[in-house]
Amino acid sequence: MRARTPTRREERLAQGRGRVTRRQQEEAAARQRRIVLVAGTIVVVVVLALAVARFVQSNAATAGAPNSPAPPSLVTQVAGVDAATFDQVGRGSVTVLPTPVRGEIQRGPSGLPLVTYVGAEYCPFCAGERWSLVAALGRFGTFSGLQLSHSATDDVYPNTPTFSFVGSTYTSQYVELSPVELQTNVRSGSSYSALQTPTPAQTSLLQTYDGPPYVPAQSAGSIPFIDIGGQYIVSGASYDVGVLRGMNADQIASALSDPASAQAKAILGGANALTAAICTATGDTPTDVCGQAAVKSLQATLAAAPVP
Amino acid sequence: MAWQLGLGVLGLLISAYLVATHYFAEQVPLACSTGGVVDCEQVTMSAESMVGPVPVAVLGLVWFGVTLALVLGRATRPQMVWAALGLLAVFYLVYAELFLIGALCLWCTAIHLIVVVLFLMSLWEATAPAPAADYRVT
Numbered sequence: 010m011r012a013r014t015p016t017r018r019e020e021r022l023a024q025g026r027g028r029v030t031r032r033q034q035e036e037a038a039a040r041q042r043r044i045v046l047v048a049g050t051i052v053v054v055v056v057l058a059l060a061v062a063r064f065v066q067s068n069a070a071t072a073g074a075p076n077s078p079a080p081p082s083l084v085t086q087v088a089g090v091d092a093a094t095f096d097q098v099g100r101g102s103v104t105v106l107p108t109p110v111r112g113e114i115q116r117g118p119s120g121l122p123l124v125t126y127v128g129a130e131y132c133p134f135c136a137g138e139r140w141s142l143v144a145a146l147g148r149f150g151t152f153s154g155l156q157l158s159h160s161a162t163d164d165v166y167p168n169t170p171t172f173s174f175v176g177s178t179y180t181s182q183y184v185e186l187s188p189v190e191l192q193t194n195v196r197s198g199s200s201y202s203a204l205q206t207p208t209p210a211q212t213s214l215l216q217t218y219d220g221p222p223y224v225p226a227q228s229a230g231s232i233p234f235i236d237i238g239g240q241y242i243v244s245g246a247s248y249d250v251g252v253l254r255g256m257n258a259d260q261i262a263s264a265l266s267d268p269a270s271a272q273a274k275a276i277l278g279g280a281n282a283l284t285a286a287i288c289t290a291t292g293d294t295p296t297d298v299c300g301q302a303a304v305k306s307l308q309a310t311l312a313a314a315p316v317p
Numbered sequence: 318m319a320w321q322l323g324l325g326v327l328g329l330l331i332s333a334y335l336v337a338t339h340y341f342a343e344q345v346p347l348a349c350s351t352g353g354v355v356d357c358e359q360v361t362m363s364a365e366s367m368v369g370p371v372p373v374a375v376l377g378l379v380w381f382g383v384t385l386a387l388v389l390g391r392a393t394r395p396q397m398v399w400a401a402l403g404l405l406a407v408f409y410l411v412y413a414e415l416f417l418i419g420a421l422c423l424w425c426t427a428i429h430l431i432v433v434v435l436f437l438m439s440l441w442e443a444t445a446p447a448p449a450a451d452y453r454v455t
Contacts, residue, residue: 037446044444049437055408063415165359165419251364254417 076130076173079155079258086262087140088147090277092301095148097268099303101278103248106307107241107286108223109316114290115214115239117185122238122290124184125214126174129192131161131201135233136171137250138243140261141279142235143172148284148298149291150181157258161194161201166250170258175204183291184238187211191232218242222317237283238290241311247282248275282307321388321438328431329381331424335361335374349423360422365413373410377428380406384435397443400436407432 117123126142128135136159143152158173160166174188189211192201207215214236220229224244235243252271253261264272285307288299298304337345339361349357360366366373380403387396407429414421 034446041441041444041446045437045441048440052404052433052436056411059408059411059415163419165356167419249362249364251418254364 074159076156076158076175079157079172083157083258083262084143084147084152084155086265087143087276088152090144090147090265090280092297094266094268094273095277095281095284096301096303098273098277098281100281100307100310101248101274101276102252102271103275103278103282105243105245105247106282106314107235107237107243107311109311109314110218110223110236110240110242111316112218112239115236117187119185121181121183121185122287123236124186124238124287124290125211125236126186126188126233127207127211127215127219127235128174128188128190128233129201130158130173130175130190130194130204131164131192132232133160133164133166133169133250134231134246136160136166136169137246137248137253137275138233138235138279139172139174140253140276141247141283144265144276144280145283145287146179146181146184146186148280149183149287149295150179153178153180159194161196163196166254169250169253170256170261183294184287219244235283237286240290241286243283247279282311285311318388318391321435322385324431324435324438325381325385325388328428328435329378329385331428331431332374332377332381335424335428336372336378339366339372339374347424354419354421355423356420357422357424359420360414360418360425363413363418365410365417376406380432393439393442397436397439400432400439403432404436 115123115125124142124146128139143155146152154177156173156175156177158171160169160171162168173190174186175190177188179186179188187208187210189205189207191204191207193204195202197203215230215234218224218236219231219234219242220226223242224231228244231244233243233245237243252275256264256272261272261276264270265276267273268277281303284298285304288294288304288308289311291299293299299308334345335347338347347357347361349355361374368376380399383399384396384403387399410425411429414425
């Protein structure tokens with residue numbers, strides 16, 4: 010059957026339907042563009058907001074809280090952890106054990122084995138390692154004058170609570186401590202303001218042992234650097250400092266009483282490793298510390314490791 | 318679709334590289350700067366780089382694999398929903414880099430950008446208007 014010619018009315022109706030269909034399509038296309046534009050704008054705004062918030066936080070806290078005297082009760086919580094807790098933790102979550110160097114015995118002015126620490130207040134890995142060092146050395150002697158500090162607010166693991174050895178005194182019958190904090194946690198240009206100058210002996214140890222073959226070349230000169238009586242060295246943090254994130258000093262110290270806590274496993278595990286190394290330098294004295302199971306076990310592990 | 322496939326494959330390759338650097342760190346070193354604000358190693362070895370026992374890089378690999386499957390299957394709406402989930406993950410990971418870790422990873426940032434673009438492309442596909450109907454006189 011031959012198609013008949015549409016009437017004028019039918020033609021106007023047909024044209025009207027076509028215009029509506031095209032208009033609907035154009036409106037839909039415009040809505041599509043709006044939706045994607047809005048979504049894209051939201052994404053950009055969210056990311057920019059995060060970046061700006063981070064920038065503002067960093068600038069606002071550039072100086073951070075100033076150092077303050079560490080409360081004696083807090084120091085006791087860290088330096089006076091009981092033997093049972095140390096033994097329960099064992100190696101804990103330590104990822105890097107002290108490296109044997111077995112060099113000339115380093116002794117302090119009193120003739121005792123010398124523990125040399127080189128770090129900086131801005132340094133987040135130093136912030137973590139100081140907890141272990143204070144816990145370890147607390148088994149051999151007593152601290153006074155320790156300061157509460159924090160790592161830099163604009164570095165990785167920002168604002169990690171910690172101690173500072175500046176102005177502190179360590180007293181022990183078994184070991185001496187020679188600490189130096191090279192820089193503060195306050196920005197000075199592209200670095201941090203200078204704090205203490207290392208002694209020639211500290212510099213010599215750093216240059217001798219904080220590099221190949223004891224430390225990989227790409228990590229040479231890293232801090233924290235700890236020399237334990239010329240027998241073992243530590244370069245960098247012994248554990249993941251991230252376990253301290255979001256905690257203040259009181260919370261970290263309190264967590265040490267629970268051997269199952271992530272903080273205890275990290276800090277006390279590191280302290281056990283440092284204790285084992287210190288015991289090697291002190292000839293296994295004091296016996297009540299060096300005879301503990303965790304210390305003996307780690308000593309055996311350290312003794313079996315070859316000098317690089 | 319070609320662009321989506323290309324970006325998906327690129328994201329898959331970068332994720333595979335990050336997975337390799339996680340499990341075979343000695344054989345496959347991470348090519349990135351360390352020690353400053355841009356510190357890929359710091360980010361990829363942080364606690365935030367793991368979801369339980371699973372590295373985020375593995376989750377990224379899975380995400381890109383599913384994305385490619387959805388693109389090839391022309392599953393427009395599921396692809397958009399899947400991409401939106403990826404976008405939410407990107408927001409969290411950027412937050413973690415800036416506020417929790419304090420370092421940025423360039424490889425991770427590249428993946429984040431790819432996810433964002435794939436999300437916008439999927440949204441474009443999902444909101445595409447139907448073609449105009451032809452009127453025929455019979």
